Amino acid sequence: MPESTPNSTGDNLPDNSGTDKKFEILSAYIDREIKSDDQYNEVMNKIESDPDYHNRYIFEKNTKELLRSRIKSIETPVYLYQNIGKGIQDIIKELSLKHVSGADNPVYTAELKKEKSNLLRYLTFGGIIVAILIAFSIALNSYLKKNPDLMENDMVSVSRKVFGNVESGDIELKFKSGNAKELEDSLNKYSSFKVFIPDVKDAVLVGGICNEINGETLVHIIHKKGSLMIYTLQANYKNIMTNRDKIILCDEFKENIFNGRNWFPCNKDKNSTVVIWFKDNVICSSVAHMESDDIYSTLTNYK
DSSP states (O other): OOSOOOOGGGSSOOOTTSOSGGGTHHHHHHTTOOOOHHHHHHHHHHHHHOHHHHHHHHHHHHHHHHHHHHOOOOOOOHHHHHHHHHHHHHHHHHHHHHHHHHTTOHHHHHHHHHHHHHHHHHHHHHHHHHHHHHHHHHHHHHHHHHOGGGOTTBHHHHHHHHHHHHHHTSSOOSEEOSOHHHHHHHHHTTOSSOOOOOOBSSSEEEEEEEEEETTEEEEEEEEEETTEEEEEEEEEHHHHHHOSSSSBOOHHHHHHHHTTOOSEEOOOOSSOEEEEEEETTEEEEEEESSOHHHHHHHHTOBO
């Protein structure tokens, strides 16, 4: 296991039972919308000194980055612009012809008013459609921000989902063994990378499985500490750090890894805690119904 230890600012995870009001300004901070230097520095100091703020900052920043990378901007369809433009040109052309042939005709005057009314109707209709599309885009982005698990190929989201499926019995372990070396040998026959299984004490190795999700080969390992399950997803280090179309890892976490920071927690949800760590050629996401310190101490306490 790596010799580095968790950063002290990342060990205490935010309590989701409290109000989110104190975090509201983080969105403006991330988007650089804070005009006051004093207020900007105050938020920055909170992020650096307050673990709750630090974890919420990571969560908000990663969500925004993933939205920008995964959601395409919704633009007004080209055909709508073309139809509106063609309608206006047809009306102008028709009005020009009528002006030449009957500018002094009372009937022409009435028709002119009618055509102006039609032109206004075209413009109004086009404006309404554009407004609807803009509102839809904003609503979609807001919904995805509140539901980051919809980004199904994010490594953290995948590990949470598989953890739930294993816990519920929807996924069964193909290899059941309490011997780390034996299980490694079994999984390495199917894995595209060399699997690493910590041989812990204070916990029991249950087994594992190797499969493919979204075109990426993944390994799933289960330990138990008393009645609690510790699930670990393992993937090829190089693939996760370079690919952006299979199983992805947010830029914030990649930056931590590039800087040598190991064993750092993700934002805690109401059901589980996720800890990201790496060892040699594998990168891992461990999930359990326990605090990040407990996951770390269990998986790094070797026999």
